Amino acid sequence: MTLDISIRIGGQAGQGVQAVSYALGKVFTRHGFYVLIHQDVESRIRGGHNYAQIRIQDQPVRSIRDRPDVLIALDRQTIDQDLPDLAEGGVLVFDGQATGHRSGDPNHIDLPLEKIAGEVGGGKIMANTVATGAALAAIGAEIEPLLDYLEEQFREKGRETVEGNQASASAGHRHVLEHPGPHGPKKVALGTPQGGKLLLSGSEAMAAGSICAGLRFYAGYPMSPSTAIMEYVAARARAYNILVEPAEDEIAALNMAIGASFAGARAMTATSGGGFCLMVEALGLAGMTETPLVVAIGQRPGPATGLPTRTEQGDLAFVVHASHGDFPRAVLAPGDAEQAFYAMARAFNLADRYQTPVVVLADQYLLDSYFTVDGLDPGAVPIDRGKIVQPDEAGSGGVFRRYAFDPSGVSPRILPGQSKAVLYACSDEHTEEGHITESAEVRAAMMHKRMAKLEGMRREAAPPEDTHPGDGEIILLGWGSSRGAMREAVDLLRDEGLPARMLHYCDVYPLERKGPAERFGEHTRIIGLEGNYSGQFADLFQRETGLSVTDRILKYDGRPFSAEEIAGRVRNLV
Amino acid sequence: MTLDISIRIGGQAGQGVQAVSYALGKVFTRHGFYVLIHQDVESRIRGGHNYAQIRIQDQPVRSIRDRPDVLIALDRQTIDQDLPDLAEGGVLVFDGQATGHRSGDPNHIDLPLEKIAGEVGGGKIMANTVATGAALAAIGAEIEPLLDYLEEQFREKGRETVEGNQASASAGHRHVLEHPGPHGPKKVALGTPQGGKLLLSGSEAMAAGSICAGLRFYAGYPMSPSTAIMEYVAARARAYNILVEPAEDEIAALNMAIGASFAGARAMTATSGGGFCLMVEALGLAGMTETPLVVAIGQRPGPATGLPTRTEQGDLAFVVHASHGDFPRAVLAPGDAEQAFYAMARAFNLADRYQTPVVVLADQYLLDSYFTVDGLDPGAVPIDRGKIVQPDEAGSGGVFRRYAFDPSGVSPRILPGQSKAVLYACSDEHTEEGHITESAEVRAAMMHKRMAKLEGMRREAAPPEDTHPGDGEIILLGWGSSRGAMREAVDLLRDEGLPARMLHYCDVYPLERKGPAERFGEHTRIIGLEGNYSGQFADLFQRETGLSVTDRILKYDGRPFSAEEIAGRVRNLV
Amino acid sequence: MVSLEDYESSDPIAWCPGCGNFSLLNALKEALTGLGKKPHEIAIVSGIGQASKTPHYLMCNAFNGLHGRTLPIATGLKLANHELTVIAEGGDGDGYAEGGNHFIHAMRRNVDITYLVHDNQVYGLTKGQTSPTSEKGFVSKTTPWGSSSPPENPLLLAIASDCSFVARGFTGDIPHLSRLIQEGIRNRGFSFIDILQPCVSFNRVNTFPWYKDRVYRIDEEEGYDASDRTSAFQKAQEWGERIPIGILYRSARPTREEQEPVLSTCSLVGQPVEPTAFPKLLEAFR
Amino acid sequence: MVSLEDYESSDPIAWCPGCGNFSLLNALKEALTGLGKKPHEIAIVSGIGQASKTPHYLMCNAFNGLHGRTLPIATGLKLANHELTVIAEGGDGDGYAEGGNHFIHAMRRNVDITYLVHDNQVYGLTKGQTSPTSEKGFVSKTTPWGSSSPPENPLLLAIASDCSFVARGFTGDIPHLSRLIQEGIRNRGFSFIDILQPCVSFNRVNTFPWYKDRVYRIDEEEGYDASDRTSAFQKAQEWGERIPIGILYRSARPTREEQEPVLSTCSLVGQPVEPTAFPKLLEAFR
Ligand SMILES: Cc1ncc(C[n+]2csc(CCOP(=O)(O)OP(=O)(O)O)c2C)c(N)n1
Ligand SMILES: Cc1ncc(C[n+]2csc(CCOP(=O)(O)OP(=O)(O)O)c2C)c(N)n1
Ligand code: SF4
Numbered sequence A, B: 001m002t003l004d005i006s007i008r009i010g011g012q013a014g015q016g017v018q019a020v021s022y023a024l025g026k027v028f029t030r031h032g033f034y035v036l037i038h039q040d041v042e043s044r045i046r047g048g049h050n051y052a053q054i055r056i057q058d059q060p061v062r063s064i065r066d067r068p069d070v071l072i073a074l075d076r077q078t079i080d081q082d083l084p085d086l087a088e089g090g091v092l093v094f095d096g097q098a099t100g101h102r103s104g105d106p107n108h109i110d111l112p113l114e115k116i117a118g119e120v121g122g123g124k125i126m127a128n129t130v131a132t133g134a135a136l137a138a139i140g141a142e143i144e145p146l147l148d149y150l151e152e153q154f155r156e157k158g159r160e161t162v163e164g165n166q167a168s169a170s171a172g173h174r175h176v177l178e179h180p181g182p183h184g185p186k187k188v189a190l191g192t193p194q195g196g197k198l199l200l201s202g203s204e205a206m207a208a209g210s211i212c213a214g215l216r217f218y219a220g221y222p223m224s225p226s227t228a229i230m231e232y233v234a235a236r237a238r239a240y241n242i243l244v245e246p247a248e249d250e251i252a253a254l255n256m257a258i259g260a261s262f263a264g265a266r267a268m269t270a271t272s273g274g275g276f277c278l279m280v281e282a283l284g285l286a287g288m289t290e291t292p293l294v295v296a297i298g299q300r301p302g303p304a305t306g307l308p309t310r311t312e313q314g315d316l317a318f319v320v321h322a323s324h325g326d327f328p329r330a331v332l333a334p335g336d337a338e339q340a341f342y343a344m345a346r347a348f349n350l351a352d353r354y355q356t357p358v359v360v361l362a363d364q365y366l367l368d369s370y371f372t373v374d375g376l377d378p379g380a381v382p383i384d385r386g387k388i389v390q391p392d393e394a395g396s397g398g399v400f401r402r403y404a405f406d407p408s409g410v411s412p413r414i415l416p417g418q419s420k421a422v423l424y425a426c427s428d429e430h431t432e433e434g435h436i437t438e439s440a441e442v443r444a445a446m447m448h449k450r451m452a453k454l455e456g457m458r459r460e461a462a463p464p465e466d467t468h469p470g471d472g473e474i475i476l477l478g479w480g481s482s483r484g485a486m487r488e489a490v491d492l493l494r495d496e497g498l499p500a501r502m503l504h505y506c507d508v509y510p511l512e513r514k515g516p517a518e519r520f521g522e523h524t525r526i527i528g529l530e531g532n533y534s535g536q537f538a539d540l541f542q543r544e545t546g547l548s549v550t551d552r553i554l555k556y557d558g559r560p561f562s563a564e565e566i567a568g569r570v571r572n573l574v
Numbered sequence C, D: 001m002v003s004l005e006d007y008e009s010s011d012p013i014a015w016c017p018g019c020g021n022f023s024l025l026n027a028l029k030e031a032l033t034g035l036g037k038k039p040h041e042i043a044i045v046s047g048i049g050q051a052s053k054t055p056h057y058l059m060c061n062a063f064n065g066l067h068g069r070t071l072p073i074a075t076g077l078k079l080a081n082h083e084l085t086v087i088a089e090g091g092d093g094d095g096y097a098e099g100g101n102h103f104i105h106a107m108r109r110n111v112d113i114t115y116l117v118h119d120n121q122v123y124g125l126t127k128g129q130t131s132p133t134s135e136k137g138f139v140s141k142t143t144p145w146g147s148s149s150p151p152e153n154p155l156l157l158a159i160a161s162d163c164s165f166v167a168r169g170f171t172g173d174i175p176h177l178s179r180l181i182q183e184g185i186r187n188r189g190f191s192f193i194d195i196l197q198p199c200v201s202f203n204r205v206n207t208f209p210w211y212k213d214r215v216y217r218i219d220e221e222e223g224y225d226a227s228d229r230t231s232a233f234q235k236a237q238e239w240g241e242r243i244p245i246g247i248l249y250r251s252a253r254p255t256r257e258e259q260e261p262v263l264s265t266c267s268l269v270g271q272p273v274e275p276t277a278f279p280k281l282l283e284a285f286r
């Protein structure tokens, strides 16, 4: 690891903290670096205290860091709250005039952000652009790549905006360079741009992944942290022939998606745990009517409204067991933007092939964070619609046996109106024709039929990612968005000589029953690691595999894991 | 066991099948016998095929029987569908004229029910009373106790109705007695009435139990098989000062109950799995705001609409994990009407003492069945409202610290408007005062606080009922309404020399972690036995206790277990 | 040519003898036949309740979903394949209690669906509890001393929502009802028909003769102008000695589909997935 | 005597500077003070959204529940303790989208609650998406080409539901708003006040000046009779050059509580549990 810099930008909601981090992220990604940006925001629109932190490396960034090397304070509260986090020898950039803060520390650079923005830019509103330039200077990077980005970013808003932003950025950059003290703990040269890499958030990855999978219908109701998925799809709906319907509530959203899917369109919704609560009856409906369905969930701390803009992995047990009665479902929990992109394509295929609901379980940390990705291939997961009978094969009319018994559990389906035959979908227990039944025998047979799908999905679930197969007795067992932090923690621990190893599940349910046991030696110690109070995945893993999870490292304060925190807590355990 | 008779009455919806079984149940209960009546009905109002079956014993009846000794057919379909079930040597009573059925079997008694009712009673509508008299005769019982019951039952409707029914019953009775063939496999004399015993359904037990526990507010939306609970409470609302509010949907019902409970009234709702789906967000709200709440669920086969009038134990995993995030709750699953009565009182106490939701999990079999009970004591579970601060101790005004930290997890509460102080209840994560917080520290502390309640409830959970402590290596592990069938099956198996033993949980969640292990020897074989597809309680039991459930006997065809079926399936296993 | 037989279903009917639903079913079949629609061109969506069993009893594409969720399923179905004739069907409990929110918003959204509510003013399938349209004072097991709320007037809500087509039918007047259904299907936009349907098992107040004595055809009244919102609002309040049936209100409004450019060339389900378009989507992340 | 200070809360306000909610909060405090109510006599129930943060910002008993579930909580609370003055408060998303069904049925049920909807015609807290009251064509991230549905008119729905008290207020007219709230609280029954509340962060269409230019006090119009349902229906349709504020409709109806004998002696929470009564209950099972 040759380069590893973290920059935190703090300020009030509305001050443009995210814009600074995104601009930096774009610049570094375009110049061949890898970044990870995460957001720490309050549930309000103006005021309060937010920050964004970007970590820059010359290899894929796995995890956030606890202590930034550079802190850019757009307001006073950032100085009060975040300064203690600053790494030793780190640089603080602050606006002494606006915040009333004074400091004699040579590493603390007083930069009149608002004044400069007012003088050279288009007014106070560009203070954050001044800060962006300053951030680059604080790590010794050139300003030109940022100027190029600003040109492109504001082109549509006219020359004046472009130039005001460029002048602001340059002035911020210059001011820091001219500052007498040390200019930051590390130096980095951006060099020439290098095409290829992408910068995208988890939300963008999931939305783009869905579009590439042939999404046709999206119905939804806004709920943090899932709203950006809907908004991304809505913005591209006309370009990609998707109908986006803002629903009156989550119940409507999921039922609309089911209606559209029954008609034959790939359909989805996204929500958070609270909204999903309202969807669970319809989840069972999709299970009973055997309608393909994809639901994305952005987890946040619960119960109830909880912490709307923060992160948790606390909905797994709920999602796996949601809705009354037994029916098959699959749950995927991608670990980063790249996995999220492909998880959506896989989810749509699974839903179509098994004609049942598939939940993709993300969280605020994954959805709101930006990741540098080497590339994404929209063709990597070919679209598979499963057993749809072509109109000419559906017969010349009459009733199609929609729920014909089949050992795989999956019956061929026709789409309504596409052939001369008709079909009945039914929420009551039903016959092969889809009519309501009271028969004990048919009931039992239909349960077998439906539940057979679970075994099918279990067979094709991706095995967990094992970082050091056959090597390492301290297993960090995890799922979903803590993947990166776990992977880096494994490296940190192995550097110290501990036989650490990561087992990360993206396909969390159903999961292979026997597989994991075969991978481990006798003396393996399994440490469950997840962002919830009770260790929900550890429970599920134990239940399904019969293996024991020895210890649990849990976090439920609304903040994501860092590799350092994990390594420290593992060290304390072993 | 000296007496054991089962009588099945079959007919169309609307023919009064249930009234026959209930009249028989009343008569036998009043004369010192024990009965169990179960209902097998379709989801329709008229027509189709229903039956009720009553089992009569001179000791508490545990379970239904597969094969009745007497079959009363009110329609043709009963003959076609139920005759094969008739026990060897059993008696069939049918209306040859109305059904067109003929039989030379001396045990098949042709009784012109409709004709007799028309001639001696008040018309065809009394055909079922003719059948009731016939049923008594078929087992050699006297008619007088039934005449007394009819007198009392129809007194309010006037002499004519009373006498018409009595004449119908007597005529049916006489006709059978006069029939040449054998008059049934067994004989029973009713003798003189004996006060004391009660006959009530699971629904009645739960509703009455709630009223005795001080229920003040009920909001609900009808859903089979829970509706009878609401209807029972509504009928007695004025007598017992309860306000019953018919809600527009289940979401409203549960939120209304929470509002009423926040105000200080003991409040509940009842529903089935599908309605509960709509309540899970509010369940978390009660968890987060720490509002006492009782929800009764009548399970039926799912997913979705499923089989509305049939039974299943398929909602346990859902209920234990319902709603996003971790929060404490308790789940009680009574085994019969008596346990159901007390479970409600215990549920209200738990909810008040732990200020959190408590679910009582029943099912169609328990709710719709009638049980003879020796007695019920409304004072057996004294009302305990938990930590409610008296108005004079709440201070002279200002904000009451509703969520004050306490190692038990339970903070004292005031009721709004009852003192000069005010309180804030909050669905977002909150401070001790109940205001919204973004603090990581407060969040973690509040999670500890709330989750501490789970351990408190775990400590006071009733241990499972163990029929043969220390004796018996084949454990039948079960929960809820299969208790009686399991108990009887254990007897049957032990009679055959098998070391069977029952472990039945009424307090299914949270359950003691270590206890069960200490009870069992090394060679114990645990057989999970439940009415669902996946063995939901077995999973939970394994997770919580670490013990292995060796085998699972599962049933998911919408029908309840019988002791014979269980014994047979256990025999096949061991 | 389509005939009534084409609409026969083999599923045995589970309604009570004498139930108003039988006439309603006949009126519906006649309407569909009259319009010359073929069974596979029709999709009927229903919820749960006695009314919601209807789609099983005729030959058509059917989605028999959850109690109260009739309209969102119908909406998704129609938007995904607007070439289908979509009919939504359910009871008063389904539509006005559990599904009340969807009802209000579906009228605003104005997707081209015909919504038939079998309004028996009672929850039939669950055995006779008070529904939102039950009369004030209605005695049932959930309101043993009579309900204390006045009935909801769904027609007024529809007029207040500027619903594209608002009508009331009666199962005792099959030809009229059948015409209403045809008009509703012909109307482009959300067509709402509240249908007075006697429940012989549980509604002893609003019986067949009770309705029969009161209903009159509004279209036979001279000068009634269904495009006048104020008079519709007044007419829809009439409920007592006389109860109007017919089209009470019409509002010419663009449908959701017409305003959606994505649907201008073909239905959603007809649109092919074009992988060539996706690299451009990802380009924006560079 | 109660003073404004008695209603001060220590919880810091998290609204955007310039938000209309500040004025609404002031009007509410003034109304409560004006009525001489003490903080502990009041219970304010809210849902989730910017509007729903309100109860934290004044001294009162508060239940800040789920998004959209304001009214059922308020209903349960009021029915359990009808001696409390119960105010329900939430946004247009909370009340008309997620909570739409409860809104319709609460008006019918007519529990004595005063319901204040902060109607900024947008989802504020989730950053500016289209709400049911957003204008047709409203551009937001969920409707980037403008919404295709016309706005819901909640006042029309209220009049159609024969709501006991229907009013519209404006945060730009605090004295008038404060009086309206007082009237609403005084009214026995469900009082509904839709309050035009500019959202400076996300609604660039219906801004403070936009409202200011249009609103007029209906009570200053000669001859307006709020008890006339038809003219209320017409007046409530006015939305354009002129927007009426004030009490649009009143309907004298008995409340839910008044009709409930169980509440005739005291509130539910005041009623003791009497174990002596229970043996009689069980006797019936013999
Ligand atoms: C979520 C949910 N709640 C309740 C029920 C129970 N339920 C089934 S049908 C019904 C009411 C039926 O009344 P209505 O919709 O008027 O139809 P009808 O039977 O009168 O035709 C109810 C409450 C259900 N199936 N699902
Ligand atoms: C069940 C559920 N769905 C969605 C959300 C997310 N959410 C919170 S506030 C809100 C909308 C806020 O709009 P409004 O009610 O108009 O209040 P405002 O913020 O505009 O005052 C939404 C959609 C939620 N908290 N719960
Ligand atoms: S209960 Fe009523 S609505 Fe249902 S089928 Fe019978 S008569 Fe018809």
Ligand code: SF4
Residues within 6 Å of the ligand: A045, A046, D014, D015, D016, D018, D019, D020, D021, D050, D051, D120, D124, D125, D198, D199, D200, D201, D202
């Ligand atoms: S987002 Fe709008 S409604 Fe919310 S506080 Fe800001 S200005 Fe007010």
Ligand SMILES: [Mg+2]
Residues within 6 Å of the ligand: C049, C091, C092, C093, C118, C119, C120, C121, C122, C123, C124, C131
């Ligand atoms: Mg009905």
Ligand SMILES: [Mg+2]
Residues within 6 Å of the ligand: D049, D091, D092, D093, D118, D119, D120, D121, D122, D123, D124, D131
């Ligand atoms: Mg709003």
